[in-house]
Amino acid sequence: MSSSCQEIAVGLLARRDHSVQELRQKLEQRDFDSETIESTLATCLERGWLDDARFAASLLRQGISKQHGWLRICQDAKRKGVDSELLSQAEQAAEIDWFALAKETAQRKYADIDGVIPPADQKLKAKRMRFLQSRGFNFDQIQYALSND
Secondary structure (H helix, E strand, O other): OHHHHHHHHHHHHHHOOOOHHHHHHHHHHOOOOHHHHHHHHHHHHHOOOOOHHHHHHHHHHHHHHOOOOHHHHHHHHHHOOOOHHHHHHHHHHHOOOHHHHHHHHHHHHHOOOOOOOOOOOHHHHHHHHHHHHHOOOOHHHHHHHHOOO
Protein backbone atom coordinates (compact mmCIF):
# COMPACT_ATOMS: atom_id res chain seq x y z
CA MET A 1 0.00 0.00 0.00
CA SER A 2 2.88 2.40 0.72
CA SER A 3 4.14 2.08 -2.85
CA SER A 4 0.76 3.11 -4.22
CA CYS A 5 0.69 6.04 -1.79
CA GLN A 6 4.14 7.03 -2.98
CA GLU A 7 3.10 6.60 -6.61
CA ILE A 8 0.12 8.88 -6.08
CA ALA A 9 2.30 11.45 -4.30
CA VAL A 10 4.85 11.43 -7.12
CA GLY A 11 2.06 11.72 -9.68
CA LEU A 12 0.62 14.73 -7.88
CA LEU A 13 4.05 16.35 -7.57
CA ALA A 14 4.77 15.69 -11.25
CA ARG A 15 1.80 17.85 -12.22
CA ARG A 16 2.70 20.78 -9.98
CA ASP A 17 4.49 21.70 -6.77
CA HIS A 18 2.55 21.20 -3.53
CA SER A 19 3.09 22.25 0.06
CA VAL A 20 3.55 19.50 2.64
CA GLN A 21 0.11 20.24 4.12
CA GLU A 22 -1.56 20.26 0.72
CA LEU A 23 -0.05 16.90 -0.27
CA ARG A 24 -0.92 15.43 3.13
CA GLN A 25 -4.56 16.47 2.67
CA LYS A 26 -4.74 14.98 -0.82
CA LEU A 27 -3.32 11.68 0.40
CA GLU A 28 -5.70 11.66 3.38
CA GLN A 29 -8.61 12.13 0.96
CA ARG A 30 -7.53 8.91 -0.71
CA ASP A 31 -7.89 7.07 2.64
CA PHE A 32 -4.26 6.15 3.27
CA ASP A 33 -3.39 5.63 6.92
CA SER A 34 -1.42 8.36 8.66
CA GLU A 35 1.71 6.24 9.11
CA THR A 36 1.92 5.54 5.38
CA ILE A 37 1.32 9.19 4.55
CA GLU A 38 4.02 10.39 6.93
CA SER A 39 6.58 7.94 5.56
CA THR A 40 5.69 8.97 2.00
CA LEU A 41 6.04 12.66 2.89
CA ALA A 42 9.37 11.97 4.58
CA THR A 43 10.63 10.20 1.45
CA CYS A 44 9.47 13.06 -0.78
CA LEU A 45 11.14 15.63 1.47
CA GLU A 46 14.34 13.58 1.67
CA ARG A 47 14.62 13.29 -2.10
CA GLY A 48 13.83 16.96 -2.69
CA TRP A 49 10.57 16.35 -4.50
CA LEU A 50 8.67 18.29 -1.86
CA ASP A 51 9.99 21.65 -0.64
CA ASP A 52 7.85 24.29 1.07
CA ALA A 53 10.43 27.04 0.42
CA ARG A 54 10.38 26.30 -3.31
CA PHE A 55 6.58 26.14 -3.22
CA ALA A 56 6.42 29.52 -1.43
CA ALA A 57 8.63 31.12 -4.10
CA SER A 58 6.48 29.58 -6.82
CA LEU A 59 3.29 30.80 -5.15
CA LEU A 60 4.76 34.31 -4.93
CA ARG A 61 5.68 34.32 -8.63
CA GLN A 62 2.22 33.08 -9.59
CA GLY A 63 0.54 35.73 -7.47
CA ILE A 64 2.65 38.49 -9.00
CA SER A 65 1.93 37.27 -12.51
CA LYS A 66 -1.80 37.41 -11.67
CA GLN A 67 -1.20 40.96 -10.35
CA HIS A 68 -2.14 40.10 -6.80
CA GLY A 69 -0.84 42.13 -3.89
CA TRP A 70 1.07 40.91 -0.87
CA LEU A 71 -2.03 40.51 1.31
CA ARG A 72 -3.79 38.28 -1.23
CA ILE A 73 -0.67 36.18 -1.77
CA CYS A 74 -0.30 35.72 2.00
CA GLN A 75 -3.93 34.66 2.25
CA ASP A 76 -3.50 32.10 -0.55
CA ALA A 77 -0.31 30.78 1.04
CA LYS A 78 -1.96 30.40 4.43
CA ARG A 79 -4.82 28.47 2.84
CA LYS A 80 -2.31 26.12 1.20
CA GLY A 81 -0.39 25.62 4.44
CA VAL A 82 2.76 27.58 3.65
CA ASP A 83 4.63 29.08 6.60
CA SER A 84 4.50 32.89 6.49
CA GLU A 85 8.23 33.03 7.26
CA LEU A 86 9.06 31.07 4.10
CA LEU A 87 6.86 33.40 2.07
CA SER A 88 8.53 36.46 3.61
CA GLN A 89 11.95 35.08 2.72
CA ALA A 90 10.83 34.50 -0.88
CA GLU A 91 9.43 38.06 -1.01
CA GLN A 92 12.69 39.55 0.26
CA ALA A 93 14.68 37.57 -2.29
CA ALA A 94 12.38 38.70 -5.12
CA GLU A 95 12.52 42.40 -4.14
CA ILE A 96 9.04 43.27 -5.40
CA ASP A 97 7.88 46.88 -5.77
CA TRP A 98 4.29 46.47 -4.58
CA PHE A 99 3.49 50.12 -5.35
CA ALA A 100 4.54 49.69 -8.98
CA LEU A 101 2.55 46.45 -9.24
CA ALA A 102 -0.55 48.16 -7.83
CA LYS A 103 -0.11 51.05 -10.29
CA GLU A 104 0.31 48.63 -13.20
CA THR A 105 -2.80 46.69 -12.12
CA ALA A 106 -4.85 49.88 -11.92
CA GLN A 107 -3.59 51.09 -15.29
CA ARG A 108 -4.37 47.80 -17.01
CA LYS A 109 -7.91 47.92 -15.64
CA TYR A 110 -8.79 51.62 -15.78
CA ALA A 111 -6.35 53.62 -17.92
CA ASP A 112 -7.20 55.15 -21.27
CA ILE A 113 -5.09 54.74 -24.41
CA ASP A 114 -2.50 57.23 -23.12
CA GLY A 115 -2.01 55.18 -19.94
CA VAL A 116 -3.68 57.78 -17.72
CA ILE A 117 -6.35 56.82 -15.26
CA PRO A 118 -9.21 59.29 -15.83
CA PRO A 119 -10.59 61.20 -12.83
CA ALA A 120 -13.58 59.65 -11.13
CA ASP A 121 -16.37 60.69 -8.82
CA GLN A 122 -16.49 59.26 -5.29
CA LYS A 123 -18.62 56.28 -6.23
CA LEU A 124 -16.35 55.20 -9.08
CA LYS A 125 -13.22 55.85 -7.02
CA ALA A 126 -14.62 53.66 -4.22
CA LYS A 127 -15.31 50.90 -6.75
CA ARG A 128 -11.73 51.09 -8.03
CA MET A 129 -10.39 51.02 -4.50
CA ARG A 130 -12.45 47.93 -3.66
CA PHE A 131 -11.12 46.20 -6.76
CA LEU A 132 -7.50 46.85 -5.80
CA GLN A 133 -8.22 45.91 -2.20
CA SER A 134 -9.68 42.58 -3.35
CA ARG A 135 -6.45 42.03 -5.26
CA GLY A 136 -4.54 42.26 -1.98
CA PHE A 137 -3.04 45.74 -2.05
CA ASN A 138 -2.94 47.90 1.08
CA PHE A 139 -4.36 51.41 1.40
CA ASP A 140 -1.09 53.25 0.66
CA GLN A 141 -0.49 51.16 -2.45
CA ILE A 142 -4.06 51.77 -3.63
CA GLN A 143 -3.74 55.54 -3.10
CA TYR A 144 -0.50 55.53 -5.10
CA ALA A 145 -2.00 53.39 -7.87
CA LEU A 146 -5.02 55.63 -8.34
CA SER A 147 -3.07 58.89 -8.26
CA ASN A 148 -2.25 60.54 -11.58
CA ASP A 149 1.37 61.37 -10.76
